[in-house]
Amino acid sequence: MLADIDTWVLDLDNTLYPAGSALAVQLTDGILSTIAEYYGTDVPGARRIQSELVAEYGTSLRGAMLTGTIDPHEFLGFERRMDYSVIGPDPALAGVLEELPGRRYVYTNGSAYHAEQVLTRLGLTEHIDGVFDILAGELIPKPYAESLDAFLARFGVDPARSAMFDDLEVNLALPHERGMTTVWVTAGTPYEQLAERRWRAADLPSFLRANV
Known part of the structure; x- marks a missing residue:
């Protein structure tokens, strides 16, 4: 076909790899913790901000860059701390x-x-x-x-x-x-x-x- x-x-x-896997959870947690630190909020606040950024700009990273001054490499730094062995x-x-x-x-x-x-x-x-x-x-x-x-x-x-x-x-x-x-x-x-x-x-x- x-x-x-x-x-x-x-x-x-x-x-x-499957949605809901341990790696997917780490990825979500990493993005939320980065947003929380950058915007000075807690995890629920970060989740709300992430939803708004994704809806408006496609990704959290692009939204954070267009609405603030975060460096993309700094934003993606959490990936270096992830445990890929999962x-x-x-x-x-x-x-x-x-x-x-x-x-x-x-x-x-x-x-x-x-x-x-x-x-x-x-x-x-x-x-x-x-x-x-x-x-x-x-x-x-x-x-x-x-x-x-x-x-x-x-x-x-x-x-x-x-x-x-x-x-x-x-x-x-x-x-x-x-x-x-x-x-x-x-x-x-x-x-x-x-x-x-x-x-x-x-x-x-x-x-x-x-x-x-």
């Missing part, structure tokens, strides 16, 4: 990625450092041809057009021959408009087709094995 696809665009967090190899995902025809990229609103740590722990590094992170996008995140255009240009991606996987449905709207096949990775049935070139999948390896 995806026989025409030769470029695979993969989100990182909550897509290549996730381990995913042989099933590695095997199916290895079999995919064409190129495979990670497109993330996180940093390249974070992506490298995650891919190494999951055993996926050798199956990924490139990483496009928030710094490569000049701090403009998904779902903004500037970010998508920069990603497509960087790797010479033809939207009509690519498939994008993301846990946030909002990040898939513009790629689908541009002609990409999109797969919303979320809880539910193993996988189902929502519309032409639009899918939802709870089990990424199963979806890829069944539809490639």
